[in-house]
Amino acid sequence: MPEVIQSKPKEKKNIKIVKDATCTFCGCVCDDMELTVDLDEHRITKAKNACVLGRAWFYEHVLEDRPVVLIDGKEATLEEGMDTAAQILVDAKFPITYGLSDCTCEAQRVAVDIMDTINGNVDTTTSVCHGPSGMAFQGVGESTATLGEIRNRADLVIYWGGNPAESHPRHFTRYAVTPKGMYIPNGKKDRTVVLVDVRKTSSTPVADIFVQVKPGKDFEVLWALRALVKGKRISKDIEEQTGVSREMLDDLVYRMKNCQYGVLFLGMGLTMTRGRHFNSGAVYSLAADLNEFTHFVAKPVRGHGNVTGADNVVSWQTGYPFGVNFNRGYPRFNPGEFTTSDVLARGETDAAMIIASDPASNFSRRAIEHLAKIPVITMDTKETHTTKISKVRFAVATYGINTGGTVYRMDDVPISLRPAFDSPFPTDQEVLEGIRQRVKRLLTGSKARTAF
Amino acid sequence: MPSELKIVNGRVYDPANHINGDVQDICVRDGKIVDSVSKSVTKIDAHGMVVMPGAIDIHCHIAGPKVNLARKLMPEDHRLDVHPKTAVTRSGTGGIVPSTFATGYRYATMGYTTAMEAAVPPITARHVLEELDDTPVIDKGFYVLLGNNAFLYKLLKEGRKNEFKEAIAWWVNSVHAYTVKLVNTGSDELWKGRKNANITDVNESIDHYDITPVHVMESFIEAAHELGLPHPPHIHCNNLGHSGNISTTLDTMKAAQGRRVHMAHIQFHSFGGELNKNPVSGAREIIDYINDHENITADVGQVMFGKATAMTADAPLAWMLRNVKFDKWVNADTECESGCGIIPFSYQESIYTHTLQWAMGLELFLMSKDPWRVLLSTDHPNGGSFMNYPKLIKLLMDSAYRKEALKHLNQKAVDKTVLLELDREYTLNEIAIITRAGPARALGLMNKGHLGVGADADITVYTEEDDKEKMFNAPRYVIKDGITVINDHEFATDHKGKILHSKPGYNEEIAAEIEPFFEDYYSVRFSNYAISDDYLHDHEEIPTHPKS
Incomplete structure (x- = not known):
């Protein structure tokens, strides 16, 4: 059974500290919570290390008086x-x-x-x-990694169709952007962060490069990137179609092919919009293709x-x-x-x-x-x-x-x-x-x- | 009331107790073989039947993250092979990577009562234990992947051999593993850190660590010897599938320096010829070395024609196959511990290399002088499904069948082997050794693989047939822990089976050495990493024999 550390601060008699507890609110499943529990009140009074969502999850949990x-x-x-x-x-x-x-x-x-x-x-x-990502996986497979590997090695981090600052607040700080890792000694300074979305969100400030795609045009951009990675021609009116310039695409392709360890995180902005499993499949295929040049992985940012x-x-x-x-x-x-x-x-x-x-x-x-x-x-x-x-x-x-x-x-x-x-x-x-x-x-x- | 059972009039094959087809009765009480039982006991009349201990698969991939990824990857394969439930058993899906329930039941329907999952990254061991708990009938355990472990490499780099040994024991205990597994030693760092590169020479230095794969393997073999693990390090050699890899395989076996070691799926490591050219069979060199060195056990990893799935911690290998086939491909990096690659595959009669591999596996079996040390496997699902075992047994027992099969294969490859000259036919006693007694001995399972008093009552009863494939495909009775699970070819009841694991002793102070590494480089907390005993359910600790 999990270890529970009992302690008794002066004023409160029945306080318990649970170290290394896990927050099950979002798919980050952070397991470094330090919970202060008031056993008399049956509630958590402090959740050290929790993000804004995690704090709400823990603090608002009270035992309601209702029938079983x-x-x-x-x-x-x-x-x-x-x-x-x-x-x-x-x-x-x-x-x-x-x-x-x-x-x-x-x-x-x-x-x-x-x-x-x-x-x-x-x-x-x-x-x-992410059902569509599951279906895309059945179609093309996936090159992927645990989050610790990304923390230790990824020097190019791309988020596509998601807003982790609001949906998974510690994704940046615990796993993929700011933490220092084995081969990323300076944390964020050693990584390039790209955010691709249809609009600016509260996640945008974390990005070194923001790419704005016309709504519903993610597949076209992903497919153009695949073509460019493979040295094929793409349509001249790509910017008109997708809102992303040729220069931007070329820059992205250069960065993706020349990074040491790249990762593409995909959000529900890809799976629940036009294209669905085609979008996820395009991400997986792009990541697979990039392994011909460097090491590249992809990962859906799961919710619950x-x-x-x-x-x-x-x-x-x-x-x-x-x-x-x-x-x-x-x-x-x-x-x-x-x-x-x-x-x-x-x-x-x-x-x-x-x-x-x-x-x-x-x-x-x-x-x-x-x-x-x-x-x-x-x-x-x-x-x-x-x-x-x-x-x-x-x-x-x-x-x-x-x-x-x-x-x-x-x-x-x-x-x-x-x-x-x-x-x-x-x-x-x-x-x-x-x-x-x-x-x-x-x-x-x-x-x-x-x-x- | 003790639960008792007596199997009478059967021809018993129990090589560990030197019983070779004699008609004998087998008595069972409370899940164990005993001397005698009461007169009113339930009897199974095995007249005209063959009685053997339950079979043991020493190397297969049946549970855990990579297996589950492969399941998710192939819906097209499941839908062709459904596994309906019965009144007493759960449903599932089959194909080359069956669901957990189908895996357990299908092993049982071939007379297998124990199987060992051969490659588990420690951080995902909890997942493996959950799946094994849903894998019915059979007993099971797993080998933990430590051969590319960043922390252990750091200790070796610093020359801290004692701490290295203690840390291995800590890991085996923390995840409830059976023994340690090494896969393509040294390759992970290059694969993840140097843009998908691979180690090609076992004497080459591993990036960042100034140690060589040979040094790592020697250190593991020595540590496992001192810890007295029931089964020695289980090694998947470097350069799997590359022409000329026999030199790597021989170097690896020499690294054991007379200590016990198990060589996994050696067929894949027995290629002669030159790198980047068509391979030839190197089976003779490999089997000669094994025949002469009693410290070595091996499973063959026979290739069978038809569907397979490359599913391996050897990520560069899966990548190589992906670039041959350009089919769907999975890669999965595990922080500080492992790599993984998965690719659907099929072995075809017309293809030179595939025929060569099929023939090489059979050469290894047929030129082996000691069936106790050269054991049956297909490295399921890498060389083909475990459901092929009965066919493989027929290939070994029936030289006419084998020679007929050879006619339909790639003749250029056949010419590169000596298979046509090998007339040997395995006897039932030898089959009982390579599928039962041998794996039990190699695994250090004293209570399995035989039918002596005190053994686990895991028993298979086959109707004797001339067609050995037919015979081994459908045992009449399968008894697990003294319970008749399969009765007259039908499932009579469901059964759980237990987890087999070892608990080598160690100095607990090593945890304080490992913890800071976790804080720096792992994404889970150290205190959440070790797995509580709750996940073991029914289990049996297999004793270690430490050398002090």
Whole structure:
């Protein structure tokens, strides 16, 4: 179990310091938090090393006084909640689960097992963020690296289609721009930082070079760069098309080919705009091509704390990273068919288990309308639009603050969590294990769903 | 009630106990082989069947970050080979890199009850343990990649041999590994730091460290010897796949200086000829050396025609293949510890080098004088899937089949080998050695690979057939830890299997030496790096035998 250091400052009796705790708010998964925990008040009063988002994540986490389980809006016991949830899932013809990116791998593993058992559908928030990068990966592969390698070696750092200063504030300071590394003794002075985006953002000041692309023209710029890297001709009106001058492109190509160790970070500005997986594929292909001249890697800047863990768990259990369907008794993968927003918008599913995400706040209107019509089971730490329309709502403990477990950083590095204080709420894993046990019991013997 | 079982009337092949096809009964109680059991025990009548210990794969790639990247990389391969669930087993997908559940079940359906994942960067070992926990039926462990470790190189550069040994032990303990693995020693620094360069000579100095790969390998072999690890350093030599690499391989084996060492997938390291020219077989030189040196064990890494995946910590090798094939390619650098390359691949009968490799692997097997030390593997999935093992066994046991197969291959390559002159046929006893007793002995697994009293009750029962591929493809019964997991060809129950690891003793003060290095060069905190015992689940510590 994680080590906890107890200390007793003068005025407060019940203060605990947790060193090297992990912030699970964003995909940076910084594991150097020093948390001061007021055990009487059940809250974190100080989060040393946390960024603005991390501080909000830790400070605003209080134990709310609300029921553990609501069924149809009425308070119920945990057992009743798990019984009802299991019955809903077993009764459904096409049950689905979605979310999973803000819970531990231990919980994710159980969720996939449940869907395997009942021939359901499993999908994660990857399908609405870097799913296209996952598909691009399937097409062309990826040259990549852990963040520590980038810290130690990268002398050219390119961010494309993202605003880490606001979305991943410590990406610059802990991993990729300012820190000193093994072969980067002077930190930022030894690196060239390029930012490519459709507009100036609060990340722009960190960049040595800012490249402004016309909205929706990222693919054209990336493809032009690939052509220039390979010494091919490009269209004379490239600036007119993309907003980026030929001189700028030539300069970028020179820098990319002549750096010692280059990295291209790609954000959702590439995956969720025109081109989607073509954009990610162009980034991966460009990085691969550049290895003919130097060492070059690329890396999606992933969002949620454990979305990378969800990709890994779903992949090792099924062979596919997201959008996986078990209707036939074995996993099938087809984004667009088995991705949740599409399954809901077509009105195909008749029960949904939503874990640690809020599709009712950000899916399409048709998808949300269908979600409101079917029995929904939710597990979340807070009230959300989705919990409000759920038939069975579990209030659960917050991973990383109240629970241990494993999360994967955006670069696939797994980290164990050190909880700060106990929660009266159960963990996602406990609730899911309870549901799994009940589902298996309901489907014993001849009722077992095997392959068709 | 103790759980008991008796297998009666079977022809038993248990080479470690000198039992060679004798009809004997095997008694099992509570997961172990025992002398006798009660009369009312459940019996399996194995009349006309062959009973062997459960098979052991000493070198494969089945779990962890690189395996999972390869899974994600090939949806087109999974969809052609689905693995439906049953009433008692989970579903999955197959293909050349199956999902975790499919991996465990498929090993079991060939009579394998233990498999060792051969290459794990320590920072990702947590991931490996999670995947292994989802790999059913079989027992499993992993070898931790330390051969390109920046901190260990620093210690060697400073000449601090004792601290080097202590740090190795700290690493093996911290990540729950089985032994240490070295891959293309010295290459990572050049690959990442010198624009994708590679070490070409094991006596060449490694950038920034003023040490040579040979010195690094010698130091590991010596340290592992002193720590008494159950399995010696598991070495993937430099210059894999390059013509003329036998000189590198021989230099590496000589570096052992009579100490135990395991040479991984030697087929890939047995190329004669000259660099940048067509290779020829160097199998004779390599196998002669191994035959004469009892300190060396090796697995062959046989190439099988059809799909494969190059999946390796040897990043420059994957890059070389990428530039042959220009297919999708994965590279993954791990800070201070490792590199990695992945590329889908296939071995084709018509291609000179592929036929040559296939033939070289068989030459190594057929010219081996000691089956206890030259073991069966395909370096799954690098030489082909582990699902090819039954076919490989047939190639070894049936010279007519082998000679017929040779007719359909690239004849120019066939002419460069002596395969046509080799009439040897492996016996069932020898197959039991290269797939069971031999790997167990090489791994230091005293309770596996045999059926003597006290051994783990991991047992396979095959219906005896003339067609050995058919026979080894589908055991009638597979018993794991005394539980009949496969009963009359069908899965009767699911089973977890356990993690095998070692815990070499060390002076804990070494942690204080390592910690500052982490603060400077790692992206995770030192205190979050070592893996808690929670990740081990069911596990067994295999004892070390330190030389004091």
